[in-house]
Amino acid sequence: MKSTFDINNLVRPNIKNITPYSSARDEYKDISSDEMIFLDANENPFENGVNRYPDPQQIGVKRILSKCKKIDEKNILLGNGSDEVLDLIFRAFCEPKEDNVITLPPTYGMYSVLANINNIENRKILLDKDFQPKVEKILSTIDNQTKILFLCSPNNPTGNSFSEDKVIELLKKFNGLVVIDEAYIDFSEHEGWLKKIKKFPNLIITQTLSKAYGLAGIRLGVCYASEEIIKILNNIKPPYNVNELTQQKAVERLRNYEDVKNEISQLISERKRLKDELECCVSYIEKVYPSDGNFLLIKVDDANKRYNQLLEYGVVVRNRTTQPLCENCLRISVGILEENLKLIRALKAIQ
Numbered sequence: 001m002k003s004t005f006d007i008n009n010l011v012r013p014n015i016k017n018i019t020p021y022s023s024a025r026d027e028y029k030d031i032s033s034d035e036m037i038f039l040d041a042n043e044n045p046f047e048n049g050v051n052r053y054p055d056p057q058q059i060g061v062k063r064i065l066s067k068c069k070k071i072d073e074k075n076i077l078l079g080n081g082s083d084e085v086l087d088l089i090f091r092a093f094c095e096p097k098e099d100n101v102i103t104l105p106p107t108y109g110m111y112s113v114l115a116n117i118n119n120i121e122n123r124k125i126l127l128d129k130d131f132q133p134k135v136e137k138i139l140s141t142i143d144n145q146t147k148i149l150f151l152c153s154p155n156n157p158t159g160n161s162f163s164e165d166k167v168i169e170l171l172k173k174f175n176g177l178v179v180i181d182e183a184y185i186d187f188s189e190h191e192g193w194l195k196k197i198k199k200f201p202n203l204i205i206t207q208t209l210s211k212a213y214g215l216a217g218i219r220l221g222v223c224y225a226s227e228e229i230i231k232i233l234n235n236i237k238p239p240y241n242v243n244e245l246t247q248q249k250a251v252e253r254l255r256n257y258e259d260v261k262n263e264i265s266q267l268i269s270e271r272k273r274l275k276d277e278l279e280c281c282v283s284y285i286e287k288v289y290p291s292d293g294n295f296l297l298i299k300v301d302d303a304n305k306r307y308n309q310l311l312e313y314g315v316v317v318r319n320r321t322t323q324p325l326c327e328n329c330l331r332i333s334v335g336i337l338e339e340n341l342k343l344i345r346a347l348k349a350i351q
Contacts, residue, residue: 005175005202007228010093010147015236023239025056054244057234061247064254065222071194074227077234080241082183082208082221083110088233089204089223090118093147093177101148102141104133106157106323108181111150126324131158131289133166139173148177154184157320157331159291161190171200177229179204186212186264187271188292194224201226211294212264213253218246267294271334274344282347286328295333303328306350313346 024041031038031052044051062073079085094101100121103111115122125137149170153162171178182205185192193205205224210216220242223233275296278288287299300306303321307330310317318331
């Protein structure tokens, strides 16, 4: 089985021929000139810093991301969080009531939610016992209506990265889109898949500024893909989907990337220290899984009991025991030193 990928065979017919909305700022872009007055967009003329519409293409943010990630601006799309990016991918390539996608539980829950919202069949194939994709099972499940395969790597909630060989095999043999969600890639020793976009035209990578960059509150998601895919998604995105304040905050943070790298380094160090403490000093913890994210998945004797006990000590974690392959598992975000010490004290105190 070998991929004969052609993006024109995937995009929905009504999307392929769509005429995108043209906003005032698409038609006249240079709003920095002091010599011009702007009476084209029905904006409030009283200046307050946000009375004008934001840049619909977020050029300032993309320019900095392009330098940081060493990837062309034409290969970047920004969204109101990664969830908007994922939704755009569904809407561009999946025909409601006809097409299907494949997800690999346990994984990020929004893939299933978005499939339901867009009335797309979601074919779920469990990861194996090592939390790796079952390549043969995935390939045998694919049919002519399978449009997208979602891979979360590093995976949430398990924390592990997927085998490069397995992912490459899927990229080579699947004629549809392979979306690799790299929300946690900055915490991993693996470099990720950005450098392989030109090699694999069916590869889409999503990232976020919510995790390593500490900007969960501004909701900014990033999509990296071929110029052809980015153009399709740009044609259907809302005209001003990323607001001005989000763009300003993102630029500010990206310009201080040394601070980001320092925080990442601290969290990786804390992740190791926390893992060592939990493995050696808490008897009811049966396993601490390896993690490339900013969290640890731990298996305990009774997840519901331990979750409620931690609440009594003022510590909130995520109970993942209802997820496939995660029976009696808790997911714990890595905090700052003081938070992690409080967590460890609480875990040691409860019986």
